[in-house]
Amino acid sequence: MSRIIPPEIAPYESLIDDILRAGAAKADEVEVYLEAGRSLSLELRQTVVGEASMAEVWGIGIRVITDGRIGSSSTMSPGRWEACLDAAVASARLADQQDWQGLPSPAPLPACDEPYDPLVVCDVALAEDLLSRTMAGAEGAEAVVIGGSASLSSGAGAIANSHDVFSTHRGTHAGVSLEMINGTSTGYEYDSTARLGDIDPEKVGEKAAFFADFWAGAGDVPSAEADVVFAPTALASLLSAIFFPALSGRNVHAGRSYFAGKLGEACLDPALHVIDDPHHGDHATPLDDDGVVTRPLELVRDGTVAGFAYDLKTAYRYGAKTTGNAVRGGAGGAPGIGFHNLTVEGPAGGVDDGGAIVCHGLVGAHTANTITGDFSVELSNASYVEDGEYTAPIRSAMLGGNLFAMLADIAGTSEETRTVGRIALPSVRFNNLHIIGK
Template structure:
């Protein structure tokens, strides 16, 4: 990027104690599908800049996309100091050169995909769906290129370029007097998306879900497919966030060093995994990314921290390189990179004699964040009989406790997927309540 961040540091050097400039350039091409047509297509090129300043342990922040109004943004950041309280935990990181090398985050093949080509890919998704006898209802295709630079008054000056590519499709198919529906998507840093696979996954699930039958209310093993598992696990993960710990909103607040999950289970936050969606050279403060073991063989080892919450913590801890932003318009907070779920034990689906398999759930946001109790609607659910997936289930609820699930969970053999931050296999949960 250009020399603008340096000029901002220079202008602020004698006005505040600390300065941090976060500059982001986003180029994107996106196409939206509605029913069987291209609904909307756009290309965007946005440059945004966020200025964070600290003076007398008070913080100010301002952002802009208008690079002709930099002086106004600087003044706004300084003025915002006045409305904030003094906080001894505020600070910016010191300069370091120990940055990891992370492969697979940039693909030059994505640089030259224009709107016409993205539209063609989206039309291909529509055609592939229709060839399978299903109707597309929503979806799209998009590519992006991002460049981030972080520079601060402690000598940090880091930058990184990444690319992204994503495709999704929602479908339905006639099912007697109703419709059966399904959804699938894939995202990558590389131009390696298999559009046929995306369409096949969605259409096959919709077709298999036809002629659903009611199920009995009972306690039974439940296989959580990737989407369902991630939806429910978000509550479990939130208990590992240091901000929630410090606010008393984490079930694990006083559990460091204790057994919180199955001895079969290890959970690692790792921002250095090649090609993973949330890998990077540095976090959103400029700290070199790293690998942090959160749970080892079921024992709680760590929480995730940014610089602020590490300084605030009652324990002697440092940042785990988990500062995250929603973009140039926000200050750092705590967030995961790639959460990798490892299980020592796994079971073949064929070994499950009786149970239910669920593709996704509705209502996971209502899970109690402290207790972990949930009651959700099962979507695209099927009976398991004698190790085989049997008839689809018509309207069922699942209830249980996510913390209890993880005390006994094992992996189900098969594909591992990354959805958001979470890299997970399918998970077998013991004896959840199915309400037919």
């Protein structure tokens, strides 16, 4: 495989080769994952910058496999790679043996977006510009700014193994956020993209101001059954806590997923489609973090559970095929099952029909019962809406329900979508949910 080496990785190319060579003498297979990058952020304290920070991150993760026993370790010091390799070998001795058919070999790479933009550089003036554009979006608001940030990062990574896989990737990221308050009404908004041209700082400012101002003087609601429209930010927090973990092959086989035993079962709304596309979007990658070639994965088709996500280890263990869903949180850990760019689609239209309660955020989504899907959360920036028009803001209310039951009966979805983290999704309406008022 020909090597294209980003400048962040080039100084460590021979280090990677050294580790692979030394590792081959101590284990059946060796893998090296390296990440290097820089990030800059400016933090607002009210309307002025209180902190400017630059981080230079560097790390390697080493994984070794001997007789189906997997060990790993990581370090932030290039000079300590030998101790790191020894720790990985020691950890493989303790791990239980499992069915293992090898790390991947080189394969042709699929066409794929590169979530990289040379215009995203760790430059103070660029960050200052993003920040002032964000605040400009909030101009004219009654609410005041209490915090916010602009961040820029650029980095590269490499994955290499003892079967001659050697692949590198580059990535950039630009983000802004703004936090405002009007009395005790808080407004928070953010945007985060791989490319500079995709970020919309003015809109972030405008929405943070709207959330803080419109909800000032909001009223209470009585307990009632209500039709609730979840904005993408609100629904994504529940999906991330409950729904997507249930589609991980590991959780399914381990018996802690709602979808265990439900492959091929039509247990969701017939118009629900969920796809993970590793080739298009801000988290696009031709290889996953096992070094396996990625491919689009259909998780839910027409309301039927169509597939689960696997990494290499889980696939080998349960006699399945990897779906290229190995994802790492950085060089510091072994890969686990994750997703790349998820798209959620439901029945079109109907979101704005008649009256409903719309909510933009949930407080406490992570406290849900992740296995059963039962949750009880506090609504944030919720309002009565009439034919899509915001009428009366709601100060505070609780919402309880079961996410899986809700996803089996979706009342409608908006045309407009938003990408929240790795999930692109519309606003989604669910009817007859249980609201507990104050």
